[in-house]
Amino acid sequence: MIDAPRDKPAVQNETARIEAFSDGVFAIAITLLILEIHVPPRAAGLSSTLLALWPSYLAFVASFMTIGVMWLNHHRLFTLIAKNDDGLILFNLVLLLGVTWIPFPTAVLAEHLTGHDQRDAGILYAASFLAIAMVFNLMWRYVVRMRLAIRHVDVAAISKQYLMGPVFYAALVVIALVNAAACLVVSILIALYFALPPSLWRRKDRSARAT
Amino acid sequence: MIDAPRDKPAVQNETARIEAFSDGVFAIAITLLILEIHVPPRAAGLSSTLLALWPSYLAFVASFMTIGVMWLNHHRLFTLIAKNDDGLILFNLVLLLGVTWIPFPTAVLAEHLTGHDQRDAGILYAASFLAIAMVFNLMWRYVVRMRLAIRHVDVAAISKQYLMGPVFYAALVVIALVNAAACLVVSILIALYFALPPSLWRRKDRSARAT
Amino acid sequence: MIDAPRDKPAVQNETARIEAFSDGVFAIAITLLILEIHVPPRAAGLSSTLLALWPSYLAFVASFMTIGVMWLNHHRLFTLIAKNDDGLILFNLVLLLGVTWIPFPTAVLAEHLTGHDQRDAGILYAASFLAIAMVFNLMWRYVVRMRLAIRHVDVAAISKQYLMGPVFYAALVVIALVNAAACLVVSILIALYFALPPSLWRRKDRSARAT
Amino acid sequence: MIDAPRDKPAVQNETARIEAFSDGVFAIAITLLILEIHVPPRAAGLSSTLLALWPSYLAFVASFMTIGVMWLNHHRLFTLIAKNDDGLILFNLVLLLGVTWIPFPTAVLAEHLTGHDQRDAGILYAASFLAIAMVFNLMWRYVVRMRLAIRHVDVAAISKQYLMGPVFYAALVVIALVNAAACLVVSILIALYFALPPSLWRRKDRSARAT
Numbered sequence: 001m002i003d004a005p006r007d008k009p010a011v012q013n014e015t016a017r018i019e020a021f022s023d024g025v026f027a028i029a030i031t032l033l034i035l036e037i038h039v040p041p042r043a044a045g046l047s048s049t050l051l052a053l054w055p056s057y058l059a060f061v062a063s064f065m066t067i068g069v070m071w072l073n074h075h076r077l078f079t080l081i082a083k084n085d086d087g088l089i090l091f092n093l094v095l096l097l098g099v100t101w102i103p104f105p106t107a108v109l110a111e112h113l114t115g116h117d118q119r120d121a122g123i124l125y126a127a128s129f130l131a132i133a134m135v136f137n138l139m140w141r142y143v144v145r146m147r148l149a150i151r152h153v154d155v156a157a158i159s160k161q162y163l164m165g166p167v168f169y170a171a172l173v174v175i176a177l178v179n180a181a182a183c184l185v186v187s188i189l190i191a192l193y194f195a196l197p198p199s200l201w202r203r204k205d206r207s208a209r210a211t
Numbered sequence: 212m213i214d215a216p217r218d219k220p221a222v223q224n225e226t227a228r229i230e231a232f233s234d235g236v237f238a239i240a241i242t243l244l245i246l247e248i249h250v251p252p253r254a255a256g257l258s259s260t261l262l263a264l265w266p267s268y269l270a271f272v273a274s275f276m277t278i279g280v281m282w283l284n285h286h287r288l289f290t291l292i293a294k295n296d297d298g299l300i301l302f303n304l305v306l307l308l309g310v311t312w313i314p315f316p317t318a319v320l321a322e323h324l325t326g327h328d329q330r331d332a333g334i335l336y337a338a339s340f341l342a343i344a345m346v347f348n349l350m351w352r353y354v355v356r357m358r359l360a361i362r363h364v365d366v367a368a369i370s371k372q373y374l375m376g377p378v379f380y381a382a383l384v385v386i387a388l389v390n391a392a393a394c395l396v397v398s399i400l401i402a403l404y405f406a407l408p409p410s411l412w413r414r415k416d417r418s419a420r421a422t
Numbered sequence: 423m424i425d426a427p428r429d430k431p432a433v434q435n436e437t438a439r440i441e442a443f444s445d446g447v448f449a450i451a452i453t454l455l456i457l458e459i460h461v462p463p464r465a466a467g468l469s470s471t472l473l474a475l476w477p478s479y480l481a482f483v484a485s486f487m488t489i490g491v492m493w494l495n496h497h498r499l500f501t502l503i504a505k506n507d508d509g510l511i512l513f514n515l516v517l518l519l520g521v522t523w524i525p526f527p528t529a530v531l532a533e534h535l536t537g538h539d540q541r542d543a544g545i546l547y548a549a550s551f552l553a554i555a556m557v558f559n560l561m562w563r564y565v566v567r568m569r570l571a572i573r574h575v576d577v578a579a580i581s582k583q584y585l586m587g588p589v590f591y592a593a594l595v596v597i598a599l600v601n602a603a604a605c606l607v608v609s610i611l612i613a614l615y616f617a618l619p620p621s622l623w624r625r626k627d628r629s630a631r632a633t
Numbered sequence: 634m635i636d637a638p639r640d641k642p643a644v645q646n647e648t649a650r651i652e653a654f655s656d657g658v659f660a661i662a663i664t665l666l667i668l669e670i671h672v673p674p675r676a677a678g679l680s681s682t683l684l685a686l687w688p689s690y691l692a693f694v695a696s697f698m699t700i701g702v703m704w705l706n707h708h709r710l711f712t713l714i715a716k717n718d719d720g721l722i723l724f725n726l727v728l729l730l731g732v733t734w735i736p737f738p739t740a741v742l743a744e745h746l747t748g749h750d751q752r753d754a755g756i757l758y759a760a761s762f763l764a765i766a767m768v769f770n771l772m773w774r775y776v777v778r779m780r781l782a783i784r785h786v787d788v789a790a791i792s793k794q795y796l797m798g799p800v801f802y803a804a805l806v807v808i809a810l811v812n813a814a815a816c817l818v819v820s821i822l823i824a825l826y827f828a829l830p831p832s833l834w835r836r837k838d839r840s841a842r843a844t
Binding site: 017020021024025028029032035036086087089090093096097100101103104107108111112115116117120121124 | 230231234235237238239241242243244245246248250251252253256257258261271272275276279280282283286403406407
């Protein structure tokens with residue numbers, strides 16, 4: 001009808017569409033967080049009820065920064081992936097399931113941060129991050145084992161760097177046992193740590209590329 | 212104002228934008244699922260009320276994996292499509308309508324999984340998946356009949372492969388008649404089956420391309 | 423830090439990002455529609471309460487098809503646009519405001535379809551579509567007047583074709599005065615009419631390009 | 634499995650994915666605004682309850698236009714950015730956090746616009762915009778200081794232009810002290826001002842490019 005059938009460069013498209021789909025899920029999950037902060041009704045004084053919502057604001061910032069940094073690391077990881085297979089797609093789906101899940105423990109922790117059950121809410125929150133960090137590590141190991149990574153990557157250094165995630169979030173679970181508000185503050189610090197420093201594996205990657 | 216008018220390569224853009232729009236709908240539908248899990252209020256003990264939400268978690272995982280695999284198959288299908296016409300766009304819209312619909316039967320089944328009406332909720336859930344699988348098949352047949360597919364595709368093998376969807380989801384409707392929780396577990400297994408094995412038509416496609 | 427600064431091809435990016443942003447808004451608005459269908463609680467029999475939700479289902483399908491076809495026409499319109507300016511961006515924002523608005527009149531009509539106020543709800547619904555169709559027409563006229571369109575376009579034919587939108591949706595307002603359910607059914611028919619036939623202006627466009 | 638490993642052009646992808654992710658967040662935040670307008674129940678007369686929702690409509694339009702223009706400026710800013718680093722990504726995340734936040738003060742102001750606490754709600758609304766405009770300025774200064782901008786950009790003119798944002802939104806905070814409804818109307822006017830005129834820095838940019 002329009003022109004003769006042509007073959008498509010399927011492989012390149014496939015990686016691009018996984019990244020685009022993942023970006024979409026990250027962007028939506030990070031934006032849905034605001035829906036969990038409920039507007040105070042007209043009854044009481046607005047300024048005091050707005051101030052009383054501080055657990056919601058703190059949880060919003062903590063989860064926003066954490067999902068944002070997870071997106072960043074997901075994006076960095078895919079710059080290291082040259083090939084794509086069904087197993088990687090499945091790992092990626094499980095990772096996105098974890099990201100999509102986050103608005104729920106965030107809302108639970110915001111609701112219960114100043115209540116009797118703050119410890120349980122904090123553990124649910126920290127354990128959710130821990131689980132996602134572990135899937136991230138399993139996914140990277142799968143990439144290495146199936147030889148899906150680009151050439152000239154210092155695998156040992158990156159693998160070591162990726163272990164920081166589970167270690168930090170396991171510590172966050174321990175913090176949640178003590179204080180749920182501290183758990184939120186520390187998760188913001190962890191996100192800043194992962195976002196800011198020129199991470200080890202990126203330097204390795206760049207120096208490898210330069211040679 | 213900026214520079215002289217230029218013609219755009221409209222056809223290629225058109226396919227790309229259909230895929231981008233579809234990716235967006237899939238990504239949003241899959242992420243909205245979490246909004247249907249409601250945060251327990253402060254009244255009762257948190258850990259017990261969180262545990263009592265297991266039907267919501269199970270339904271979340273089942274629908275997430277199913278939409279995820281539908282996205283994957285949608286993506287694979289479009290790697291086989293070289294051309295685009297109004298009928299395909301309409302089929303795609305109906306398919307997306309089905310995907311967008313899923314959060315509703317998911318929430319209904321989660322709410323009623325342990326109630327008297329679990330059978331009706333399970334049938335609604337399984338029948339929704341069955342309907343989407345049937346639209347998928349009709350869409351593929353339309354692609355073949357209108358000669359929109361790329362060359363060197365083993366049409367018979369793919370058509371046979373695509374029939375697995377309606378067969379599996381018809382079986383899921385039967386399972387829903389017996390037990391709604393089993394219906395959720397089996398839908399996870401079906402999603403894993405569609406995600407994992409190097410599917411028949413992809414091997415055909417690749418071997419055809421190799422010649 | 424990474425490499426020397428380079429200039430970007432800003433103009434092409436700009437059009438692409440407007441389309442990408444618009445696709446995102448269309449995809450989200452079309453998917454949010456399902457959130458307006460509320461899950462029936464456990465109290466009554468599920469099958470009868472599910473059947474009683476038919477106004478919600480009908481409104482969901484009507485708005486989904488209408489937004490879907492609006493996306494399609496938006497996409498077709500942008501294949502005719504070669505250049506971009508601030509006015510077009512503002513027109514596009516107003517158009518997207520209309521699309522984003524649709525879930526509200528959809529939910530109002532679903533809630534009131536079988537009530538005393540169905541006429542008011544139907545007028546709100548049909549008038550919303552009429553307003554969007556009028557913005558579409560103003561936007562196309564702006565494109566023509568500012569010479570933003572690609573060459574070889576039969577402007578008169580397209581302008582005539584675009585007038586169908588306001589005419590059809592003005593008729594829909596009249597139908598809403600009589601029967602709100604008919605208003606929903608007719609809006610589905612209008613969407614199918616705009617989606618299916620190879621539209622006049624596209625044939626003109628293609629034949630013009632062929633010469 | 635599929636073909637030999639290949640290196641990816643990581644840098645270009647990185648900027649593109651930041652823009653794509655940001656576009657997604659802007660598109661979702663702008664579309665979620667409609668969820669804050671609640672459907673009136675069947676009890677009272679529909680037309681009068683619909684009219685009584687005018688604060689919600691006004692707040693919806695004001696926030697929609699403001700987020701839309703923020704997206705536009707974000708997009709324009711990135712056409713001036715040639716390079717990318719971790720600090721820019723973090724600044725961008727904080728900016729997106731501000732954008733994602735907007736549906737909350739919008740809903741608070743809509744709820745309280747005609748109540749006793751309209752002043753507090755208006756200040757929250759205007760101060761949110763002021764904070765985002767300040768992050769925008771800090772981000773641009775960071776781009777300049779780290780030499781991430783493209784060549785031939787009149788930095789002084791753009792920096793001066795960008796200061797308009799904080800100045801206008803500081804004035805909006807003052808207006809909120811007087812009248813919350815005026816605050817909404819003025820924020821629409823500010824958005825139109827930023828959207829319409831061929832902004833100073835763009836002319837500079839173009840003339841610089843022409844030389």
